[in-house]
Amino acid sequence: MCREHKVGFKEFPCQRQSREVKKRPTMRDKTRSSPGSAPTTDASSARAGGRRHSPARAWLKQQGGLARRNARHVILLSLTGTILAVGQAWCLAAVFGGTLGHAMVGGLPYATAFLGIAAIRAFLGAMTERYAAAAGAAARRRLRDQVMARLLAIGPSLLRGYHSAELAAIAVDRIEALDGFFSRWVPAASLAILSPAIILLAVLPLDWRAALALLAAGLLVPFGMALSGIGAAVASRRQFVAMSRLQARFLDRVRGIATIVLSGRTEDEAIALGRAADELRRRTMRVLRVAFLSSAVLDLAMAAALVGLALHYGQAILSGQAGHPARALFVLLLVPEFFAPLRAFSLAYQDKMHATGAAEAIAALPEPPERPVLQVRTIEARGVTVTFDHVSLVWDETRGPALHDVSFRIPAGETVVLAGPSGSGKSSIMEILLGFARPTSGRVALNGMDITDIVPAALSRLTAWVGQKPMLFAGTIRDNILFARPEASEQDLLDAIRHAHVDDFARALPDGLETMIGEGGYGLSGGQAQRVAIARAYLRNAPLLLLDEPTSHLDPVTEADILDSLKRLAAGRTVLLASHSAAAHAFPGHRIDLRDGSVVSAPFPTMYGKVMA
Incomplete structure (x- = not known):
């Protein structure tokens, strides 16, 4: 995510950068200049005239x-x-x-x-x-x-x-x-x-x-x-x-x-x-x-x-x-x-x-990604094989590609740890798999099916995600967990709470699962908020689990507890874990090293030969 939100009396730097990226044209781009042109600032808005107003x-x-x-x-x-x-x-x-x-x-x-x-x-x-x-x-x-x-x-x-x-x-x-x-x-x-x-x-x-x-x-x-x-x-x-x-x-x-x-x-x-x-x-x-x-x-x-x-x-x-x-x-x-x-x-x-x-x-809002006329609405969910075939991703041409010619294959049921310094492309891989970004070039496939051919609802059913800052809403703990699957039964909810050890701290709260928390998890510690997020992932029961810095900002004891819960959650699923933590790098599974948006080392030989679906 952009780190440069400085809200003042000038245009946000991140907003300026994103509008210079050569993406699909917005309604403004179709009638203005090329996508690489600088945006019109407030001071020059009057001079822009009809050229700016036509969209x-x-x-x-x-x-x-x-x-x-x-x-x-x-x-x-x-x-x-x-x-x-x-x-x-x-x-x-x-x-x-x-x-x-x-x-x-x-x-x-x-x-x-x-x-x-x-x-x-x-x-x-x-x-x-x-x-x-x-x-x-x-x-x-x-x-x-x-x-x-x-x-x-x-x-x-x-x-x-x-x-x-x-x-x-x-x-x-x-x-x-x-x-x-x-x-x-x-x-x-x-x-x-x-x-x-x-x-x-x-x-x-x-x-x-x-x-x-x-x-x-x-x-x-x-x-x-x-x-x-x-x-x-x-x-x-x-x-x-x-x-x-x-x-x-x-x-x-x-x-x-x-x-x-x-x-x-x-x-x-x-x-x-x-x-x-x-x-x-x-x-x-x-x-x-x-x-x-x-x-x-x-x-x-x-x-x-x-x-x-x-x-x-x-x-x-x-x-x-x-x-x-x-x-x-x-x-x-x-x-x-x-x-x-x-x-x-x-x-x-x-x-x-x-x-x-x-x-x-x-x-001026950008157009959503164009999707094929015919899209797959269902996909085999018993096991998910992830394939990246010469994938490149460009967020901002002035800064170079976020991913460059990335190729790897993760068989169904395998766990892979994505390792690398900040800016190496770990989060970009996650965003592509979540459907939040589309490759600039190359192909990403799930079970051999191009990810761009899968409707968002079907892709959402395949994935569960735990990030470094779980998004918790103002409401009860129960409501925040059920957000992952509102139609879940009471037994499924209790099983998710038990596996994620939410009940360990919920018992001490005055109203248990009905305890109200504030926006962003206010009222819970970092470890407790992560456990709520893990309970969501358990309840979702998706075959593809994406973990993006799930233990950042946690003390060693809490980190060990969270990783132990994630190991149980990972059983039988295809897992991608992105983290800087040495403890997370010891997570059972294979390892892919990234640097500057490229793969440095990967566990499977097929990654350097013909990528197989």
């Missing part, structure tokens, strides 16, 4: 097309409300015309009709909001499922290029920021054209000059929005960057709070967090400033149209050329209705700018 815009366009289907009810209800608004304005003009002594039929029928239409419009407005909220929720749910599926398909290797807080922000905050895009912008973009057109068609037969004035004032709105939109996109993107950095910094400081306190850096880190929070506040205020500017342009256009038409009709009435006053009142009452969808469009435009900033992060 996000293409992604938003695609999402907008999907969301428009769910917005059909919102659009139809809103158009119906606009038509009713025309009738309501006519009724109100007739009532006021009657009070001026120019009654056309009588005020009571028009007043009754006005109240009835108002009730219907209120009902339609409530239904519109309900359908809009439902459309936004459905879109967010669909997107979150897609993003989570992509994160799971890519696997832990994604953490080489992204901070965990950044991924959490993408899956939660940035998808939530798309709510306004789906619930407001998508219908508003259609209604901004259709609803004013209905108003113009109603005004045109009565006064073509008034219709032309409304059209001219309406055209000022998109012009003003275009001017403010340039700044809105940049401000929104920078706000998201500041938010992600603050989240990452805060999460890192919470994880390392003991180190901060012991180093006497509490005040320094508090000041740094305050500066990051203040930076987010300033960037948020810039977004609001741009939003107010766009709203001011719309208010100015509406005020100009309303004042101009009022002066026009006032002079006409004084000169006796206005005809029936109700017509003038009707046109004036329709001015707010004409600008209402444009106002909604202007407000929703800010939602679109927020969505553009969020879409950049989502669209």
Whole structure:
């Protein structure tokens, strides 16, 4: 895993490195430069212009097309409300015309009709909001499922290029920021054209000059929005960057709070967090400033149209050329209705700018590995033979290959210890076998079947893994063990607990297996956490056991106990044990020595001749 997460006000070094690796192109890579080009930093984001935004815009366009289907009810209800608004304005003009002594039929029928239409419009407005909220929720749910599926398909290797807080922000905050895009912008973009057109068609037969004035004032709105939109996109993107950095910094400081306190850096880190929070506040205020500017342009256009038409009709009435006053009142009452969808469009435009900033992060996620159309869903699980045939793996071309022309074969039921210094390729071999990485070249086979042809679910059933830092979740000890196989019977659970010697320390706990532990195993010692992980591996009962530094950071006595448990777990299974420990190197089995990503020595003669499946 990447060791260079330094969360501050610069881009994470590991993120910069991973984005320079020539892997499968992401949505950004397909429309930008070559994979080896340097990423655009926040300081130069404004200069990147449309070249940087095109993937996000293409992604938003695609999402907008999907969301428009769910917005059909919102659009139809809103158009119906606009038509009713025309009738309501006519009724109100007739009532006021009657009070001026120019009654056309009588005020009571028009007043009754006005109240009835108002009730219907209120009902339609409530239904519109309900359908809009439902459309936004459905879109967010669909997107979150897609993003989570992509994160799971890519696997832990994604953490080489992204901070965990950044991924959490993408899956939660940035998808939530798309709510306004789906619930407001998508219908508003259609209604901004259709609803004013209905108003113009109603005004045109009565006064073509008034219709032309409304059209001219309406055209000022998109012009003003275009001017403010340039700044809105940049401000929104920078706000998201500041938010992600603050989240990452805060999460890192919470994880390392003991180190901060012991180093006497509490005040320094508090000041740094305050500066990051203040930076987010300033960037948020810039977004609001741009939003107010766009709203001011719309208010100015509406005020100009309303004042101009009022002066026009006032002079006409004084000169006796206005005809029936109700017509003038009707046109004036329709001015707010004409600008209402444009106002909604202007407000929703800010939602679109927020969505553009969020879409950049989502669209930049790397594509999951391409898998063959036909994949093996079942594989013989009685015994697993592992074959590496001239395998190379490149994480970062600037640092050379993590594995280079690695070939070996481990027969079913054999145990092999992977030995070598840090960076020799032990963890890379583990990640390939876990399905978290794919070889750059060469072939990896399980029982003769190419590992890339095996569906992830089938590969997961074949493997059990115990790492140097077991991932324990906040919950009971029982729940953490059952995580490996939730459908396991109570007897299987008790057998796993006994073999892993979890019961040795669980008996002393107040609630036994029901004892609550914190995130990351808080409340358990390192050895106890490893025993929980071993119990998971027992419960999983997989034929291929992968042990990656399972005794690191443990004292000699605890290490000996853990290795004794692992020896019993290894019986009858194919085992790969990667470790620096001398005690672990004495683990019964064969040994493969690695150096600089290459095999130095291996136990089976076939490793240097033709590799056999």
